[in-house]
Amino acid sequence: MSFDHEAHWSARYRDAGDEYLFGTAPNKFLAAQAERFGAGMNVLSVADGEGRNAVWLAEQGCRVTATEISPVALEKAAKLARVRRVAVDFVQVDILNWDWPEAAYDAVLGIFIQFATPAERPRQLAGMKLAVKPGGLLLLQGYTPKQLEHRTGGPSAVENLYTEAMLRELFADWDIVLLREHEDTIEEGTAHAGRSALIDLVARKPTGR
Numbered sequence: 001m002s003f004d005h006e007a008h009w010s011a012r013y014r015d016a017g018d019e020y021l022f023g024t025a026p027n028k029f030l031a032a033q034a035e036r037f038g039a040g041m042n043v044l045s046v047a048d049g050e051g052r053n054a055v056w057l058a059e060q061g062c063r064v065t066a067t068e069i070s071p072v073a074l075e076k077a078a079k080l081a082r083v084r085r086v087a088v089d090f091v092q093v094d095i096l097n098w099d100w101p102e103a104a105y106d107a108v109l110g111i112f113i114q115f116a117t118p119a120e121r122p123r124q125l126a127g128m129k130l131a132v133k134p135g136g137l138l139l140l141q142g143y144t145p146k147q148l149e150h151r152t153g154g155p156s157a158v159e160n161l162y163t164e165a166m167l168r169e170l171f172a173d174w175d176i177v178l179l180r181e182h183e184d185t186i187e188e189g190t191a192h193a194g195r196s197a198l199i200d201l202v203a204r205k206p207t208g209r
Helices: 007-017 028-032 051-061 069-085 119-133 164-170
Strands: 042-045 063-068 089-092 103-109 132-143 177-186 193-206
Touching: 007 069, 028 051, 028 132, 028 177, 051 063, 051 069, 063 069, 063 164, 069 089, 103 119, 119 132, 164 177, 164 193
Parallel strands: 042 063, 042 103, 063 089, 103 132
Antiparallel strands: 132 193, 177 193
16 A cells, blocks of 8 residues: 555644644745845745745745645645745645646755655656756755655655755756755754754756756
């Protein structure tokens, strides 16, 4: 029997009650990339959770679509957008079984979306790459295997985690603008808190694709 991602995440978001599991501030890496986002850009935030990143992107003037599998998270995300007075197109989607739009977005981002197994990861990333317009950007932040020593968030399966070599190979056909492994202390709600082993990627889709 396959893992039920929707039930798992809905339970986690529901258990958080009125609190936001990952907080309401944008991801630190994403916020540091603010200069890459401008008014009128079409941006897709993949597996966006409770809306913190999509809402921040909308506040930068972007036209934002955010996918999320959990209806509980989507309710909280919509509430956050109302409170912050921005418009986001929230869509309930299982990204592992989605007809991804082709060349639709100036930027696509996946922040801590490491629930995909090694068997699922190529399909997930192929969909994300397909959705980026030629010349557009794909941004990822995730955990490296060293995160298993910190135990401050993320999956417990080492095979779900990213390495620099893995991402360099997966994006060999793109222009890698930024790729770095590093450690930092992050405070994202109760779910991501403390010293963390991170990897950041910004890659640009070739204009001829």
